[in-house]
Amino acid sequence: MSAPAARRTPGRTGRARTTARTTARTATRVAATTAAAAVAALAASPAMAAGPVAQASATALEVTVASTPTDSGSYSVTNDGRRERATGTSSPAITALAGQDFVGAGTLAQDATTRIVGRDGRSAACAGLAGDGATVAAAGDSSCLTPGQNLTLDAASLDLTGVQLVQSDFLQGLDQQLQDALAPVLDQAFPALQDAVGQVLDAADLGVFLDAGAIQSRCTAAPGTADGTADLTDVSAYARVMGQRVDLVSLPVSPAPNTKVVTDLGEVAALLEQALQEQLTTALDGALGPLGDAIDQAAVVDEALATLGEQLAPLEENVLDLTLNKQVRPSDGAIEVTALDLAVLPVSSDFGVEVLGAQVGRSTCGPNGRVGAPPQTPDPTPTPQPTDVPTSVPAGVAEAGATAGPDGGLGAGGTLALGGLLALAGAAGVASWRRATRA
Secondary structure, X not given: OHHHHHHHXXXXXXXXXHHHHHHHHHHHHHHHHHHHHHHHHHHOOOOOOOOOOEEEEEEEEEEEEOOEEEEOOOEEEEEOOOOEEEEOOOOOOHHHOOOOOOOOOOEEEEEEEEEEEOOEEEEEEEEEEEOOOOEEOOOOOOOOEEOOOOEEEEEEEOOOOOOOOOHHHHHHOOOHHHHHHHXXXXXXXXXXXXXXXXXXXXXXXXXXXEEEOEEEEXXXXXXXXXXXXXXXXXXXXXXXXXXXXXXXXXXOOOOOOOEEEEEEOHHHHHHHHHHHHHHHHHHHHHHHHHHHHHOOHHHHHHHHHHHHHHHHHHHHOEEEEEEEEEEEOOOOOOEEEEEEEEEEOHHHHHHOOOOXXXXXXXXXXXXOOEOOOOOOOOOOOOOOOOOOOXXXXXXXXOOOOOOEOHHHOEOHHHHHHHHHHHHHHHHHHHHHHHHHHHO
């Protein structure tokens, strides 16, 4: 009985070893599959996700009145190398700009597009404003708008009702002899003078406007580079005073980047003073009556104009600040172009003008990149490969060929290196288990 028992003992040991080897192979497959799954998860993580390789956007018009903005909306496109995605509308309507008087009619245009040339992401955008009857073209063409009728943009309407004669100030400028001569009729003369001032300023209907055929910008971008331009067709700034147009400045058709234009109303102030002088002289003739010959009317009128001139002085300062072809480069390979950037300067608040800002034709392009190699999908049932178990792994040393990917993520070499380390770690765990089973 002892001999057969001795023969059966090696059989049990052999089966145990076979079972151990089978279990070890299964564990190796599990470790390899786990490592592959970890690599796939890392490739899909936010750090590894690729951003758009091309992008652009366009906004035809934005107006801010009394710190309240309204705009035509933005049309934006992005391209990830496989398809283009768009948000917003490329066909805005003037009626969408509620609560503003800057523009009441006309044609808005805003468009953007992307494409892949070779592996390079390319983008283009255009935006602008033109009069009725304008023709709208797609982004990437030479121009976004072909002008139709000219339109008028209401930049500022100045309320001059606060300008008035003050009796105490008026008398301070007159010599004593003239004050004594005016004393008997001052109560009658001063209301007549004030009424004359009111008539002139009420009739002034003073406003500042832009006359435009078309105002537009466009931009293009490729990896590492971006460019933009602006075109202004038949655009000028003018004031309207007492029904008369006073041209302030004609704007260049193709302005250089960041061209500054400031306007003043010095000529408008001169026209107002001329009208006031005529009206004050007429008023004094009626108010002074028979005392007119005894009083120096010219001195009285000059003093009244001096008093009013101090209040009209802001008209001779800068009222509008225009930047043409305003260009901003937020990063390499990106550009933002605004055809016309308008600001009503604070000095105009002396005349009750609401603070106004307007940006006409804003286009943005880039930054763009290149389409990378498509990600490889790991085999769900990989064939286990024999792997030497390392005795040590250097810490903090990147494998040769590992590079940083976009947005600081791992590149292709880094992903392979990390996958290899995970596989080696799994194999090391299996080896430890085998040594434990043998013990």
